[in-house]
Amino acid sequence: MSPADKKDKPADYQRVVLKNASPYHYMKVCLVLEDESTRLSAVDLKQFIISGLKSLYGEVGAALTFDLLKYDEDTLTAFLRVNSRGLVKLWSSLTLLGSYQNQACAFRVLQVSPFLLALTGNSRELQLD
Amino acid sequence: MVRVKSRYLLCELNVSDRSSLLLLDDRAVSAAVKAAVARTHGDYGAALCSIRFNVKYLNAHTGIVFLRFPKSCYRLLWSALPFITSIETRGQKIPCFFNCLHVGGTIRTCQKFLIRYNKQQLHRMLPTCKTKEEENQVCEAILNCSLTGGRREAFEDEFESEEDEEE
Numbered sequence: 001m002s003p004a005d006k007k008d009k010p011a012d013y014q015r016v017v018l019k020n021a022s023p024y025h026y027m028k029v030c031l032v033l034e035d036e037s038t039r040l041s042a043v044d045l046k047q048f049i050i051s052g053l054k055s056l057y058g059e060v061g062a063a064l065t066f067d068l069l070k071y072d073e074d075t076l077t078a079f080l081r082v083n084s085r086g087l088v089k090l091w092s093s094l095t096l097l098g099s100y101q102n103q104a105c106a107f108r109v110l111q112v113s114p115f116l117l118a119l120t121g122n123s124r125e126l127q128l129d
Numbered sequence: 130m131v132r133v134k135s136r137y138l139l140c141e142l143n144v145s146d147r148s149s150l151l152l153l154d155d156r157a158v159s160a161a162v163k164a165a166v167a168r169t170h171g172d173y174g175a176a177l178c179s180i181r182f183n184v185k186y187l188n189a190h191t192g193i194v195f196l197r198f199p200k201s202c203y204r205l206l207w208s209a210l211p212f213i214t215s216i217e218t219r220g221q222k223i224p225c226f227f228n229c230l231h232v233g234g235t236i237r238t239c240q241k242f243l244i245r246y247n248k249q250q251l252h253r254m255l256p257t258c259k260t261k262e263e264e265n266q267v268c269e270a271i272l273n274c275s276l277t278g279g280r281r282e283a284f285e286d287e288f289e290s291e292e293d294e295e296e
Contacts, residue, residue: 058171060208 022114025087026069029094030110031076034103042071045078049090052097057089066090069116077110079119087112135181136203139231139239140210142192149223150192155184157218158194166209174209177202185236194227195239203232 031040040048046068054062066082082090094107111119142158144150162182167175177199186195198206210227217223230246233239258264 054171056171057173058167058169060169061171061173 016115018114021084023084024081025084025112025114026116026119027080027082027087027091027109028111028119029078029080030108031078031100032106032108033076033100034105038100038103039073040076040100041073042068042078045071045076048097048100049080049094052093053089056093056096061089061093064089079116081116084114133181134200134234135197136200137185137233137236137239138196138198138203138207138210138229139233139243140194140196141228141230142194142216142225143228144192144223144225147192149221151189152218152221152223153187153189153192153216154218155187157216158187159184161213161216162196162206162210165213166206169209169212170205174205178206182206193243195236200234207232 031045033040049066050062053064057064064082064086066080066086069079069081071078080090091109091112094109097105097107099105111122113119142150142153159182162184163175163178166178170177181197181199183197184194185197186193188194207229210229213225213227215222215224231239231242233242255264255267258267
């Protein structure tokens with residue numbers, strides 16, 4: 001971004017460009033359960049994801065660091081932060097998670113982005129008048 | 130022409146009791162490796178391990194093993210080998226560990242390395258013979274072996290006889 005651009009643009013607008021690959025990726029995922037009334041706490045969810053990683057990628061996979069940034073218990077929607085190198089592993093293990101406590105379940109990956117800010121809005125849910 | 134490429138790992142099995150090595154067979158070793166890979170790398174590793182992995186050669190006297198892995202994923206499978214602490218065979222559990230000596234692209238290069246390695250070991254151990262007689266015995270054993278078996282067997286046998294001397 002050149003200094004000339006800065007003057008033209010309003011002060012509150014800032015463009016961020018990462019030259020290298022970004023260190024983290026953020027995922028917005030939603031858990032769909034067969035029995036809708038099942039309650040799941042944040043700890044349970046993380047434990048569930050780790051168990052999925054362990055079954056697919058073993059003890060090495062279970063050691064993958066990822067964070068559960070935010071979790072909404074009502075909609076079962078969670079924000080995950082993971083190292084970019086572990087994104088494929090995490091994503092694939094989420095895909096292959098098929099059952100939670102003997103009931104069918106599925107993870108819907110709603111959005112994935114290297115920027116957390118990008119998850120604030122979803123262009124697929126835009127209502128255009 | 131193209132060919133399917135593999136990596137051959139030349140490993141040495143270290144056991145506390147050398148006589149237990151004779152109980153081993155290639156199926157037991159391959160089962161131990163597969164179990165270790167499945168534990169450390171899960172279903173993904175187990176699937177990689179089921180494609181073109183096998184135990185090409187096992188010398189039950191010296192504890193030398195050749196493992197073949199697909200070239201694309203040999204590093205991942207290799208990383209599971211240190212986690213093997215015992216091999217179960219014929220109802221017995223043999224505590225052991227793998228020591229990787231060489232990684233080669235063909236069995237031929239591994240064989241060449243093994244011959245060189247055993248030669249080196251012999252040169253290292255020969256000076257530890259206590260009497261002249263012992264030394265003569267070793268030399269005689271080597272000469273006997275090299276007359277009968279093939280080249281490779283000869284070298285391995287001499288390695289073995291040398292170790293017998295040591296004990």
